[in-house]
Amino acid sequence: MQARSLTLDSVVKTYDGEHRAVDRVSLDIEAGEFVSFLGPSGSGKTTTLMMIAGFEQPSSGSIRIAGRAIDRVPACDRNIGMVFQNYALFPHLSVADNVAFPLRMRGVPKAERKRRVAAALEMVGLGGFASRQPAALSGGQQQRVALARALVFEPDVVLLDEPLGALDKAMREHMQIELKRIHRDLGVTMIYVTHDQTEAMTMSDRIAVFNAGRIEQIGTPSEVYFEPRTRFVASFVGDSNLFEGRSLGDGRFTLDTGDYRARKHFGTTAGDPIDVLLRPEMIHCGEAVARNGCDVQLELLIDTMVNYGDSVLLSGRCDSTSLRVRVRGPEARDLSLGARCPVGWKSSDLHVVA
Structure with missing residues (x-):
């Protein structure tokens, strides 16, 4: 599959000529990258995706795939695969016919269609499901069919609009791994829209953090998490x-x-x-303060404890400073509300948000 680069240059979208849903977004995505658009509802991430897909037109700016402008190219002629949250499968067609649909629309001969559909279904782990109807599948299986349909015609770019939002936690985590495997195997350019930080951190080569129609930061998961450039990114991610x-x-x-x-x-x-x-997990508690050579040492008065099983989030005050501390579950066994606990961190773990 041929991967293509994607470029957004000062893209603006306004519906009333005054308020900008997308405000001068510029972004270069390399061929074969997996980039997530992460942000809260109304931040402009989905509108940006819809403009790339061709379902919305930019008010100004340009969008290019491999250097070719696609701003005025109809959605059906952009060679872009799309996976929606609600699957958007045809209920009256079999799994195989759903996957074959974009090939039929492109006039691919029947024998070639059959070969490509079989290969696409094998790729998503549904090789034995070709004759089934969508209603006979689980949510995760339906999402796999939608993914196979988006990949079967060898698109230049694949767009995924919160595709795992309707799945339960276990299936969502499994599909994250599968999506990353498919991306690695195919090397296709993928853009993934989500408000789930874990999804973005788990799967992305880079993350574009959206807020109020703009990209506040674009970087690797590590850069966005440990070196946020704005207060919004620091507070929204993690x-x-x-x-x-x-x-x-x-x-x-x-x-x-x-x-x-x-x-x-x-x-x-x-x-x-x-x-x-200062990330809460960078703070040590109890005996771990001395063991980890913390050069900042305080005492926390605990007023809230949230148990996640493998970790516990402590909230409280060190004199006038409010502090959130995440410690390993076993380290919190002897702690209780109202207790005082030594806490500390290394000053090198502090990050100035520029």
Whole structure:
């Protein structure tokens, strides 16, 4: 399958000429990349996907596949595969006929259609289901049929609009693994829209975080999680402690808990207010504080405990500082509400949100 690059250049979408649902989005996606559009409802991620698909027209800007402008190309002529959340299968057609539909629309000969459909169904693990009707399948199986249909005609790009949202947790996690395997095997360019951070982190080569119609950050899952560029990204992706601090200049800053030096340069001058991120899992508790060589050591008064089984989220205060701490389940066995617990972290784990 031939992978293609995709470029969005200052794409704008407005429905009333005043408010922008998508506001000057620019993005370069390399051939064969798996990129997730992550953001809350109304952030512009799905509208952007619909413009790539051809179901919406940009108000301005351009969209190109492998350098060819597709802004005014009808959706049916863009050679783009699409997988929807609601599967969108034809209930009166068999699994094989559903998958074959885009091939029939393209005039592919019957023998070639049969070969491609069989290969596509084998790829998604449904080789023995060709004659079944969609109503006889589970939700996960129907989603596999929809994926096979989107891939069978060898598209340049595959778009997935929250395709796992209707599945239960176990099936969703299984399909995440399967999607990543299929992407790895085929090398096709995939764009995946989701509001689920775990999905985006698990499957993506890069994540584009949307907010208010714009991309706030594009980066690898690690970059987006550990080095967010804005306060929104820091708070939306994962759990967080966000401290308000002040720059001291020369890469140094101050918080209520002390003065520190940033791991990376940040572009502010002395006296400027800054936001500083500390992920809850980077904080140690109890005996682990000394064991991990924490150079910041405080005492947490616990006022909330949320047990996730493998981990426990503690919330409380260290003097005037609110703190969220995620510890391994066994480390929280002796803790209780109202207890005081030593906590600490390494100052190198603090990230200045530039």
